[in-house]
Amino acid sequence: MTYEKNLYDRRGQTYPRKNQYIIDQIEGNNKYSKADHPYNKKVKEYKEEKKKLLDQAIKEAVKDNSSHGEKYLNQLHQKSQIASKMKDFYEANKELSYDSLLDYKLNELDLTAIPEIIKHDSYLKDQLANANERLANLTDDRIKAESKLIEEDRATLKEKYDKDLKDLEKSFKEGLISKKAYKATKEQLKQKFKDQNLKIDYRNPEKSIKEEIDSLKYKIKQDYKHSMKILEEDRSDIRRRTPVEVENQSAIKSILSAPIPGLGQLLNGQWQKAIMFFLGALFIYLIALPYALGFGNYQGQGIAGLVSLAQGGKRLDRSIIFMIEGVLAIVFVVLAMAIYVFSFKDAHKTEKDQLKGIRPNSFFETKKMMRTDGFPYLISTPALLVIIFIVMVPIITAILISFTNMDPQHQNKFEWIGLNNYLTIAKGQGIAGKAFWHIFAWTIIWTLGASTLAIVLGFVFALMVNNERIKAKKVFRTVYLLPWAIPAFITIMFFSIMTSRGGVITEAINSVFNVSLDIKNNTVQTRTALILLQGWLGHSYIFLLTTGVLQAIPKDLYEAASIDGATGWQATAKITIPLVLFQIAPMLINQYTFNFNNFSIIYLFNGGGPFNPQVYGNLAGSSDILISYIYNLTMNSQYQAIGAAITVFISILLIVISFIGYMKSSAFKEY
Numbered sequence: 001m002t003y004e005k006n007l008y009d010r011r012g013q014t015y016p017r018k019n020q021y022i023i024d025q026i027e028g029n030n031k032y033s034k035a036d037h038p039y040n041k042k043v044k045e046y047k048e049e050k051k052k053l054l055d056q057a058i059k060e061a062v063k064d065n066s067s068h069g070e071k072y073l074n075q076l077h078q079k080s081q082i083a084s085k086m087k088d089f090y091e092a093n094k095e096l097s098y099d100s101l102l103d104y105k106l107n108e109l110d111l112t113a114i115p116e117i118i119k120h121d122s123y124l125k126d127q128l129a130n131a132n133e134r135l136a137n138l139t140d141d142r143i144k145a146e147s148k149l150i151e152e153d154r155a156t157l158k159e160k161y162d163k164d165l166k167d168l169e170k171s172f173k174e175g176l177i178s179k180k181a182y183k184a185t186k187e188q189l190k191q192k193f194k195d196q197n198l199k200i201d202y203r204n205p206e207k208s209i210k211e212e213i214d215s216l217k218y219k220i221k222q223d224y225k226h227s228m229k230i231l232e233e234d235r236s237d238i239r240r241r242t243p244v245e246v247e248n249q250s251a252i253k254s255i256l257s258a259p260i261p262g263l264g265q266l267l268n269g270q271w272q273k274a275i276m277f278f279l280g281a282l283f284i285y286l287i288a289l290p291y292a293l294g295f296g297n298y299q300g301q302g303i304a305g306l307v308s309l310a311q312g313g314k315r316l317d318r319s320i321i322f323m324i325e326g327v328l329a330i331v332f333v334v335l336a337m338a339i340y341v342f343s344f345k346d347a348h349k350t351e352k353d354q355l356k357g358i359r360p361n362s363f364f365e366t367k368k369m370m371r372t373d374g375f376p377y378l379i380s381t382p383a384l385l386v387i388i389f390i391v392m393v394p395i396i397t398a399i400l401i402s403f404t405n406m407d408p409q410h411q412n413k414f415e416w417i418g419l420n421n422y423l424t425i426a427k428g429q430g431i432a433g434k435a436f437w438h439i440f441a442w443t444i445i446w447t448l449g450a451s452t453l454a455i456v457l458g459f460v461f462a463l464m465v466n467n468e469r470i471k472a473k474k475v476f477r478t479v480y481l482l483p484w485a486i487p488a489f490i491t492i493m494f495f496s497i498m499t500s501r502g503g504v505i506t507e508a509i510n511s512v513f514n515v516s517l518d519i520k521n522n523t524v525q526t527r528t529a530l531i532l533l534q535g536w537l538g539h540s541y542i543f544l545l546t547t548g549v550l551q552a553i554p555k556d557l558y559e560a561a562s563i564d565g566a567t568g569w570q571a572t573a574k575i576t577i578p579l580v581l582f583q584i585a586p587m588l589i590n591q592y593t594f595n596f597n598n599f600s601i602i603y604l605f606n607g608g609g610p611f612n613p614q615v616y617g618n619l620a621g622s623s624d625i626l627i628s629y630i631y632n633l634t635m636n637s638q639y640q641a642i643g644a645a646i647t648v649f650i651s652i653l654l655i656v657i658s659f660i661g662y663m664k665s666s667a668f669k670e671y
Contacts, residue, residue, distance in 0.1 A: 002026075007098075007243040007357030015357065018097050019245045034247075046093055046100060057085040072224065073121065076114050083110035098357075102242045109234055117227045121220065128216040135209045143206055153200055161193045232364045239365075243357030251355065254347035261339050264347025268354070272363040273346075280339040288332035291325075300325030303333070309404070309415055319414045320406070327396050331388060402644035407432075411638060421645035432633055432642040435616040443596065443625040446531065451592045453535030458542025459580070463572070465543075466550045477547070484540030492604040495533050496520075521610050523622040530623060534601055538591060542584075549583045550576070585665035592661075593654050602628045626650050 003026050007015045017023055020039035024030070034040060061078040086107055094104035168189065172182040202208050257263035261284065262277030287296075294302040299321045301308065306326025310317040350360045361369065370378055402421055406414040424433040465476045483491060498505040499519040506517050519525040553576065561571045581588075602608055608621035608628050616622060619637055620629045626646060634643035 003249060004356070007245060009243045010240040010358050013241070015098070015243050017245060018095075019247070022245070022247060043097060046096055050089070050103070053086060053089055054082070057082045060085070069125075073118065076118055079110055080114045080118070083107050083114070087111060098243050098245050102238065105238045105242060106235060109231070109238065113227075113231050113234065117224070117231070120227065121224060124216060124220045124223065128213065128220065131209055131213045131216060135206070135213065138205055138209065143204070146203060146205055150200055150203055153203075154197065157193065157196055157200070161189065164189050236362060236365050236368075239359050239362060242359070244354055244359045245357065246354050248351075248355060251348050251351040254344060254351045257347065258340070258344045261343035264343065264351070268347060268350045268360050270350070270360055270363070270366070273366055277339070277343045277346075280343065284336040284339060288336035292329040292333050297325045297329075300329075302326065302329040306330070306400075310413055311415055318412050319404075319410075320401075323400055324393070324397055327393055327400070331393060335388075398644045399648055401641055402648050404641050406639075406641040406644075408638040414641070417641075421641050422649075424642065425645055425649065430642075431617055432619060432637075432639045435620050435629070436646065438615055439620055439624055439626055439629050442527070442623070446527070446625055447592055447596045449531040450534035450538065450598075451588075451595045453531060454538030455542050455588055455591060457535055457539035458544075459546050461539065462543050462546035462550055463576070466547060480543050481540050483537050484544065488537055489600060489604055491537060492533065492601050495529075496605045499529055520606050523610055523612065526606055526610060526623045530601060530605060533605065534595060534598065537601070538595070542588075542591070545584045545587055546580055549580045553579055586662060589658055589661040589665070593658055596625075596650070596654060597627045598625070599627045599631065603631070608632070 003022050005017065005026060007017060009015065017026075021032075021034065021037040024032070024037070032038070058078075061081040064078075064081065090100070090104040090107045093100045095101070165186070168177075168182065168185055171177050172179070177185070202211070253267045254264040257267060261281045262274040262279075265271075265274035265277055290296055292302045294300065294304060297305070299310070299317050300306075301322065303326055305322035306329070308322065309319040310322045311319075313322075354360065403416055403418060404410075404414045405417045405420070424430050425436050428434050428437050461476075461480050464470060465473050465480070470476070495505070497503055500506065501518060501520070506519055509515065509517055517525060519529050557575050558571055561575060566574070602623060602625055606621070606623055608624035610623070611618075611621045616624070619632050619639075624632065627650075630643045630646050633639040633646070
């Protein structure tokens with residue numbers, strides 16, 4: 001890489017080079033070496049003289065024992081004195097380099113801004129001293145005299161307030177104003193009376209001066225903070241407008257310092273940022289890499305343990321622990337790589353910017369960037385870490401288990417078997433796989449039937465209650481919302497009891513229709529009851545959503561349709577249904593995905609029964625859906641690998657179907 005002829009600041013402005021040594025290099029004039037070049041000697045002399053004068057100015061400012069009050073004021077006075085002493089030196093050398101020009105500009109800013117801050121602070125403190133003096137000189141006689149006048153004014157104000165209220169009440173009784181206007185005017189009079197009393201309070205000289213003192217104390221503190229912030233903003237602006245000129249031709253520092261996050265930032269002069277990345281380096285070399293190599297593991301061997309799964313290990317070693325610790329090791333390595341990459345990219349970009357002439361951000365600018373552009377990343381990082389360890393690690397572990405032979409015979413020690421579990425499910429083979437396709441078919445029927453019934457009931461009931469001719473709407477809305485308000489497990493258990501042999505519902509149906517139902521011991525009857533029950537439980541949510549949308553539809557649309565000769569059915573089909581679906585289509589998709597995995601109603605109503613061992617074996621019942629089947633496989637029968645494979649299958653299926661559904665919904669297309 002060769003030197004560029006021009007430099008650029010952070011705003012994109014172009015500047016000519018001042019470094020004569022680099023100019024000579026560009027022009028091919030190599031008469032002097034780097035150390036012997038006259039320009040480099042001048043810069044070196046400038047830096048040495050600057051350090052000497054600064055040290056001297058600081059010592060003289062510190063020796064000045066005159067106190068200016070608070071610590072921050074003393075510091076400001078010292079900065080002002082230092083700037084005054086350095087003014088001539090900076091002015092004489094401002095054209096030497098862009099660094100000397102920056103020194104001059106920053107010094108000029110201190111010379112103009114700091115005295116103004118001190119002056120404003122002194123002005124406010126003089127006002128505070130004056131207020132304290134007025135408070136100290138306040139006599140009891142004056143306070144009593146003012147208090148007497150205040151009470152007289154209060155009495156006059158109260159008398160006027162009472163009179164206004166009586167006049168208002170009289171106007172209302174005579175029917176001159178409405179009840180609504182009466183209440184509004186009465187409230188206005190009350191508020192006006194309160195405000196006038198508060199205004200009178202501040203005529204008390206003691207209270208008024210105390211309020212003034214509190215206000216001045218607060219203003220002194222806040223104005224100083226605000227002024228210093230403005231000063232830092234001005235400093236940053238000067239830095240952004242003044243380029244930097246470096247002699248490097250490539251961003252070599254960031255490349256050489258890449259193995260140690262933070263070192264590149266330190267070499268770029270950003271030590272505060274370097275500290276943060278050094279903490280990341282400690283995580284990498286003290287936690288992530290040792291853990292990945294097996295150090296600090298409970299039983300596992302880091303990433304190697306994920307491969308071996310404790311095969312050939314100790315008798316008490318468990319494959320599942322080796323797997324989990326191996327997954328954690330990979331997560332740690334990924335986080336370590338993220339820190340490496342982020343640190344390197346940050347240092348490399350800063351160094352490349354310096355080659356162009358752009359100065360590195362100061363700590364003030366970095367903090368400002370973190371509060372603006374970096375804020376979303378700052379608040380998302382903790383949540384991301386929680387998601388990784390609480391959500392992603394279990395999901396990855398479940399996926400990996402699906403490729404093992406973890407079953408009742410291989411609980412402590414299991415091994416990798418590839419796609420065998422998925423082939424077993426696909427072929428419907430084995431004790432754990434032969435019932436899969438029967439259960440899958442029922443799961444599809446259950447999902448479509450229960451979800452569609454709930455959606456239809458909720459929509460129809462919402463249309464009925466929203467009709468203007470319906471009376472007692474609040475009563476109907478309360479009734480329709482009861483299934484949603486009452487905990488679902490109570491309703492499920494209640495209906496489970498009533499539909500059992502001898503239950504109220506069973507006996508009532510048998511008596512009325514002269515049939516012999518045995519709901520909980522008949523596959524078709526159990527499945528029908530489950531669909532009806534979930535339709536009742538789920539319709540309340542749809543009713544609530546639809547009611548909100550219906551109330552937001554403008555009446556003008558229906559009036560226009562009526563004028564055009566549309567019937568009620570046509571208005572519903574062309575106006576109501578499209579608008580409702582546009583708003584709640586994503587939630588309707590959620591209903592289908594929820595019922596696909598609705599474990600509670602299957603488990604609580606009949607425990608997955610009735611049982612049919614010839615079709616489902618001893619691992620499932622005829623009303624079990626995939627999620628309850630997985631529960632039986634993993635929790636009751638210890639077929640974790642097959643259960644994990646089915647979990648992966650239904651997860652992929654739901655993700656694909658949900659994605660297609662969301663993408664085809666009007667709400668997602670338009671927004």
